Each structure stands twice: as C-alpha cells, then as structure tokens.
Amino acid sequence: MNGMKPQKSFAHVPTDGANTAGGSSVFGGQAPSHKKWLTGIKENIWAYVFLAPALLLFGIFFVYPFVYSSYLSFMDWNLYNDAKEFVGLANYQALFGDPVFWKAALNTGLYVIGTVPVSMILALGLAILVEKAGKLKEFYRFLLFIPVVASIAVVGIIWSLLYSPAGGFINQMLALIGIQGPNWLNDPKFALVSLMIIGIWSAVGYNMVLYIAGLKGIDPQLYEAAELDGASGWQQFWKITVPQLSPVSFFVFIISIFNSFQVFSTIHIMTQGGPNNATNVVIYQMYQEAFQFFNIGKASALTFVIFCAVLLLTVVFIRSTQRNVHYE
Amino acid sequence: MADISLQHIYKTYDQSVTAVNDFDLNIHDKEFIVLVGPSGCGKSTTLRMIAGLEDITEGNLIIGDKLMNDVPSKKRNIAMVFQNYALYPHMNVYNNIAFGLKLRKMKKDEIEKKVKRAAHILGIESLLDRKPKELSGGQRQRVALGRAIVREADVFLMDEPLSNLDAKLRVQMRAEISKLHKQLQTTMIYVTHDQIEAMTMADRLVIMKDGVIQQVGTPKEVYNSPKNVFVGGFIGSPPMNFIRGQLAQDTFYFGDQAVVLPNTVRDRLADYQGKEVIMGIRPENMEIEDSSDETPGQAVEVYVEVCELMGAESYLHCHVAENRFIAKVYTQDEVAEGEQLQLRFDMKNVHFFDTQTEECLTLNHTAKEAGKPRKLATV
Incomplete structure (x- = not known):
C-alpha cells in the first residue's frame, strides 16, 4: 500500500x-x-x-x-495446520490481559531508558578521548569496535563467564574490595541490569564511530574562535561540540532506541526471559508466543502493537527534538 | 590598546620545518600592520602565534608590558577574524556577536547595547535574527567583524578576511575595514597575500618570504625602495621589471642596449664596475620616447609583443634581447603589437640589485635625492 x-x-x-x-x-x-x-x-x-x-x-x-x-493478528492459528479462524480482537484482548505482556513492556521501557542515554554519553566521551589519543588512536578505535562485530553467541558465552556468581571475573574483582557480588543473571533484581550492561557495551563502539565521524566534521576554527571569545574547554564542549553534533546525536538516538527495542539475542542466549520474566521483553515475548507456544495470532497482535509504539515514539521524538537539531 | 613586541620569534614544526624564522618586530599602539607574502611564507603562523593558537618555539611575544608566550588565548584579550569567518552555524547573528560577551557574564542589557552598536556600525541590524547559512559572503564577513568589535579587544587580528569575497565586494570591504580601524583606534594586524590590500590598508607592511621578514616599512617606502628583488617583484602591479646586464663606468649595458646612470646611483655601484648586476625599474618609470626630446643615452629600443589596454593606461609587454618586461604607458600613445619603438627609462627611479644576494645596492638613493635640498639649505 x-x-x-x-x-x-x-x-x-x-x-x-x-x-x-x-x-x-x-x-x-x-x-x-x-x-x-x-x-x-x-x-x-x-x-x-x-x-x-x-x-x-x-x-x-x-x-x-x-x-x-x-x-x-485477527486470526487464531497454530502455525502447523492450515486452519485459520477469524477471532476479531480476541488476540488483542488476550495480549492486554496478559500480565507477562505488561511485564515485558515495562522491561523493554527500562531497557531502553537504561541503555540508550548511557551508551550515547559513553560513546561521545570515548569518541572525544579516542580522537585525542594521538598515535594509539587507531588501536583504541579497533578495540572499542570489536563488540559491534563480535558474534552474539561468543559475546553471550564470554559475558556468562564474567557474570558467573562463584568464579566469575566480576565477582572476583568485587570480592577483592570486600563486596560479595550478586548472582547477576539469576537474581531478578540484577538480571535486567546485567543485560543492560551488555547492551551498552555492544552499542558503544558503533555509536562511537558515528560520533567520531561527527567530530571530524566540525570546523576546527570554530573552537579557535570560541577560544579567543574566552570559552573554556567545558564551555566549548557545550556551546560548540554538542550543538554541532546534534544531527549525529539525533541519528544515534533514534537508531539506539530501535536497537534497544529489538533486544533479543542476548536474552535468548543468556536468560530466556527469566528469572520469572525479569528479563522478558516484547520481542522475546513475541518469539515465545510464536515459536514456543505457537500462538501466531497473539504474536502477530504483539507485533502490530510494537510497530505502532515504535512509530509513535519516533514521530514524537522527531517532532520534539527537531528544533534543537542544527543541520548546516 | 597596546604595543606588541615580537622578539626573535621562531616557529619550528617537528624539529625540522621552520615556518617562521627570527621574526623581530615592534608594533605600535593603534597601528595597522599588514603581514604580506606568498602562501606558505609564515604570515598566518605568525598571526596565530600572536593569537595563542600556535605555540611559539623560540623568542618572546610581549603585549603591553606582559610576556604572553604561555598565556592562553582567552586571556590575551585578542579578537580575530578568520578567513572562512568561523561563525557558529547553530547560533543566529545576534548570538554569534554576543557569544564572547555572554561568556564574560556581562549584563543582558549591556550586551544588547553593544551588539546593536556593532550591528549599526556594520549595517547588519536587519540580520540579527538570521543564521549564518542564510547570509551572503559579505554579510558573514560583517558578522565576523562584529564579533570582534564588541569584544573591545586590545588587538585585532585578521587572517585573509577578504579572500572569500568577490572582487567588487573586496574593494568595498577594504575601505570599510580601514574606516573601522580609524573608528576603533585599535592595534590591527592583518594577514593577506594580496599586495593591493596590503598597500591600500597598511600603516606599515611586513613583507615575508619563506618564514623570513624581507622588509618592514610604510607602503611608500617598500614601493619606492624595495630592499631586494623579491620585494620589488612582489609589491606593485604589474611588478617591477628586472633586467640583467653589465656595469661599465657610468653605463649599464644589456643586450645591445645601454643606459647612463645618474651620479647618485653610480657612486653606490663603485664596487660593481665591470660586474653583472640586476636593474629594477617599475613599469610606470618608462615612457615612449618623444622624438623631439634630445637627451641622449636613456632611450632603449624594444620590441612590443603584446599591448594590453587597461583603460587610461596600457601595458606593453616588451623584450630586448633575453629580457622581457612590462611598460605602463598612456593609452593615447597608440602602439601596435609587433612594433619596434624607443622607450625612455627614468633613471632617477631605477634600483640595482646584486645578482647573488639579490639585495638592493642602491637602497634609498631616491630618498636621498629628495633629501638633498634640505642639506643644501643648512649649509
């Protein structure tokens, strides 16, 4: 259409x-x-x-x-036989009446809020640092980009090991300073946070590369002019760098939201939405409904809801931030 | 307002490339100094060192009575206009001009007063709400100037500010900047590769080449008494003509032609008898021989290759033996291309240069000539 x-x-x-x-x-x-x-x-x-x-x-x-x-989304279908039965809005009713959906929606929201700003701020900070790194610039850039190209399966295994409650690297480090680390992936209080950390870690490299490109596009004379106008380094960052990077930031922001909304692989590999749906998110729930419970109608209804939510969010963000995005 | 003293300043990159070599100059308060030279001569680097955007490798920079080498740019109280204007693209004209004042935490109404005043001086009051991308080149240039004006800085630096403008606007802005200098009464240091800009605007010119100062002086001084072949060739349009030849007694021989030297010149060339020298003569110091004039020895027979009509004047591209040169003559003297004619050299205004060092051997001889009557009067 x-x-x-x-x-x-x-x-x-x-x-x-x-x-x-x-x-x-x-x-x-x-x-x-x-x-x-x-x-x-x-x-x-x-x-x-x-x-x-x-x-x-x-x-x-x-x-x-x-x-x-x-x-x-208006049908009842189990994927295996051809019989599709029209059920009207029943799938949507079932979805909105399902506490798991609301839990997954909340988790998705938390995941987006927890990963997007942090990964953006970290990416910008790292981009600035890496650009000032002199001869080791390329090396750092390579290092920070590895998570972006690393296989998700490998990433899952490595992080599972790091998060391992007994012999894991993170808890061993915490033990050195006298803190007893939690059971990261199996404690409902920490499981989602653990996944957010992985999400941030894997997104930072990509966002950083975009920010590096943005930084390279800023006319260095703007900084010289600002310096002569009396701006400190911090003021130059806020008055020159941030507004000049606004188109990049906007792009990174929208892309990051999409990506966070669609988080799936790490959850599938490491927690399967558990413990007790603590890490269940909308896309994972969709997968479960479709391919574990063979509830294609409900999964389709969920898909449609996600689509509408993302579309709405995007429109709202574009409308509300456009005024602060400066294209040359 | 301040004197600026640059004492034996060097700039070396990577310990091998010397961009500025022993730059030594005192700039007076309220003076309009123009650094001029071909690209890569170190003029911009010098300006950037004064601004603090570039470290000084060696030597002292003193502004007022303060050593500035290690003082950061923002504390030097210097305003600068950049070649590409460096306007903040995300701010409107008002905020571009007000930026420096806001950073100094000046009161809002005071900022407004200053911005309005600068906008009035520059005639950009109607543009204050616009973004830089909505302005023409000339308007951007004015905003950049406005940004510098409101700062009320001790020193105004300009790095080729007119080079991105079209020819007509350049002439207009040239005059406006000169006017602005008189109005603001600030020390200005202006960098350009355009010798016409340099000549028309400067109180004093600093001509540079390969990081080394070639000559410092008023436009008149450097024009009338170039210290070396480079300065003679760089200042003036068309440039000074250089003719290689032999000196014998009071006569300069080149090709099959000869001209007689005036006494003041001959005395200074005593050590060069029988040697090869370079004669420099400006295009306007030649004229087409009037057959009725009978002073012998000064007219040279030349072959006219091309005649360029400039308006009231014409440029004759001539050659004698291997020497090519340009003569500026009145258009009313009708000359045909390919014609053979007699050109009279005004020998009182010629200069002679060493073939090795290219230094002028007859420096200031024209000035001395002018000084003579005074000397006589005191006797």
Missing part, C-alpha cells in the same frame, strides 16, 4: 511541469486524468525502471509481512 504512494506523487510532478511549460495548453487543465497518468508514466518510465528493485524489496520484506501479520 505504502509502495504505491511515491508512484502517485511521482506521476504528478512531470505533468505539472508539462503544463507550466506550455506544451499542453491545448488540453489546459481539462485533460482527462487517465491521460495525465499515462503521460506521467511514459515520461518517467526510466525512473520507474530504476526504482523497481528497491520497490520490489520494500514490498517483499516490509509491505507484505506487515499486511500479512496484521491480518494474522
């Missing part, structure tokens, strides 16, 4: 152009609309040819799944 929209608007542009050019003054504004359509397509045939692959992929991987899962 969405895929059609750009086509329509595309077809309009050249027809208008032809009218203003005076070429179709004979027809004036009275030309039959199907004729306009035809001229539009004829004139833009090559544009459609070049757009076709992208539109095709967009259709197969976005429009079709979206429409199909919306359809499934």
